[in-house]
Amino acid sequence: MRKLLLFLFVLPFCVWAQHPDDVRIINQLCSQEFSGRGYVNSGDSLAAEYIALEFKKLGLRPQKRSFFQGFGFRVNAFPGKLSFSINGNLLIPGKDYVVNPSSPSAKLDRETMVFLDKFSRVEDVVEALPQLDPAKHIIVLDKSKFISRDDQIVLRASIAKLSEVMPVILLNEGTPIWHVSQNQWNFPVFEVDKTVFQEGVIKAEIEAKIINHSARNVVARIKSKGKPRRRIVFTAHYDHLGRMGQNTFYPGANDNASGVTLMIAIARKIRKLPRSSTEYVFIAFAGEEVGLLGSKFFVQNPMFDLKSIRFLVNLDIFGGAQHSITAVNGTIYHEEFECLVNTNKEMNVTPEIKSRGESANSDHHYFHAAGVRSFFLYSGGNNKHYHVPTDEAQDVDMILVDKCADLMVRFVGRL
Numbered sequence: 075m076r077k078l079l080l081f082l083f084v085l086p087f088c089v090w091a092q093h094p095d096d097v098r099i100i101n102q103l104c105s106q107e108f109s110g111r112g113y114v115n116s117g118d119s120l121a122a123e124y125i126a127l128e129f130k131k132l133g134l135r136p137q138k139r140s141f142f143q144g145f146g147f148r149v150n151a152f153p154g155k156l157s158f159s160i161n162g163n164l165l166i167p168g169k170d171y172v173v174n175p176s177s178p179s180a181k182l183d184r185e186t187m188v189f190l191d192k193f194s195r196v197e198d199v200v201e202a203l204p205q206l207d208p209a210k211h212i213i214v215l216d217k218s219k220f221i222s223r224d225d226q227i228v229l230r231a232s233i234a235k236l237s238e239v240m241p242v243i244l245l246n247e248g249t250p251i252w253h254v255s256q257n258q259w260n261f262p263v264f265e266v267d268k269t270v271f272q273e274g275v276i277k278a279e280i281e282a283k284i285i286n287h288s289a290r291n292v293v294a295r296i297k298s299k300g301k302p303r304r305r306i307v308f309t310a311h312y313d314h315l316g317r318m319g320q321n322t323f324y325p326g327a328n329d330n331a332s333g334v335t336l337m338i339a340i341a342r343k344i345r346k347l348p349r350s351s352t353e354y355v356f357i358a359f360a361g362e363e364v365g366l367l368g369s370k371f372f373v374q375n376p377m378f379d380l381k382s383i384r385f386l387v388n389l390d391i392f393g394g395a396q397h398s399i400t401a402v403n404g405t406i407y408h409e410e411f412e413c414l415v416n417t418n419k420e421m422n423v424t425p426e427i428k429s430r431g432e433s434a435n436s437d438h439h440y441f442h443a444a445g446v447r448s449f450f451l452y453s454g455g456n457n458k459h460y461h462v463p464t465d466e467a468q469d470v471d472m473i474l475v476d477k478c479a480d481l482m483v484r485f486v487g488r489l
């Protein structure tokens with residue numbers, strides 16, 4: 075009896091546990107050393123080499139001679155100084171404020187600030203400008219006053235217009251999220267947490283630089299037995315936002331070290347299966363955060379006939395599927411969606427698989443537009459981190475990553 079009880083207790087932990095390699099990989103991807111896998115300190119380049127090495131260690135092969143597919147793009151990076159203070163109080167970058175990604179280098183010391191209430195039209199901004207002194211003022215806008223979709227369009231247009239002539243502060247409810255931009259405005263824009271904001275003297279320093287960045291997609295495959303009759307493709311972007319100044323980096327654990335780790339876990343599991351007539355391809359994309367640039371480049375320069383793809387699964391944001399997994403394109407590819415739902419029911423990995431229509435919000439998009447049957451899958455659960463420096467590896471549910479890998483392997487095995 076005691077033996078049976080022991081067995082019952084131990085069993086659930088034996089079936090699914092976090093895999094030590096998954097933990098090692100996600101920790102490394104999110105480390106200081108990789109600088110948020112962006113454009114400063116060769117962050118994304120180091121990550122690309124690391125992922126290629128992991129593929130190699132698993133016995134995966136390159137598509138051509140190398141695991142890499144290179145391409146380039148321009149991006150506004152923040153490699154140097156960054157500071158922002160109000161009345162002598164230095165705010166914390168990434169937490170209290172972010173510098174808008176289209177900001178240029180600047181050194182500010184402004185004693186006056188002007189509050190403008192909600193603009194209803196961009197013309198209102200233009201009319202208000204003569205009352206302001208661009209050399210002395212910094213405009214403060216409160217984001218919470220722009221609620222409707224139309225309001226937000228006005229707000230965006232207003233910021234672009236205002237930043238041509240003077241710096242702007244945009245008040246945000248809580249920690250503002252960060253993005254990437256390929257352009258620079260004339261003046262910087264700061265997004266500041268409303269709760270730490272006060273009127274007074276603003277001093278700030280930014281070093282920004284437009285760079286022509288070289289990036290690499292990492293492409294690997296598990297060869298079929300004989301000539302491949304069809305391909306199953308897994309994709310996940312490995313790039314993230316990088317560094318905002320010398321001291322702040324965005325680890326991007328949920329977005330998307332989780333998806334890359336999951337993809338490598340899937341490769342490890344499929345590698346152990348007997349070879350079949352299906353070739354499995356794994357692509358870690360660069361340049362997603364700049365606007366799906368890596369996957370766009372791949373679709374425009376494919377390494378194999380895209381028509382040979384039976385199905386593509388794009389994994390982006392897999393920090394924890396405690397509540398659900400959502401399938402973008404789920405309402406389009408009924409057969410595959412039903413298969414995924416049924417497989418999950420058998421394995422009980424997540425309580426619900428939700429379906430959505432098409433959406434151009436991740437790396438499946440250009441494949442889908444080119445006629446490739448595909449899902450973009452993301453997890454819904456406790457991990458809500460998105461484009462903040464607190465998106466760290468420790469908050470990714472690694473047991474669920476292992477479970478999801480098993481689910482994916484069984485799902486694609488049935489297609």
Ligand SMILES: [Zn+2]
Pocket residue numbers: 329363461
């Ligand atoms: Zn992202």
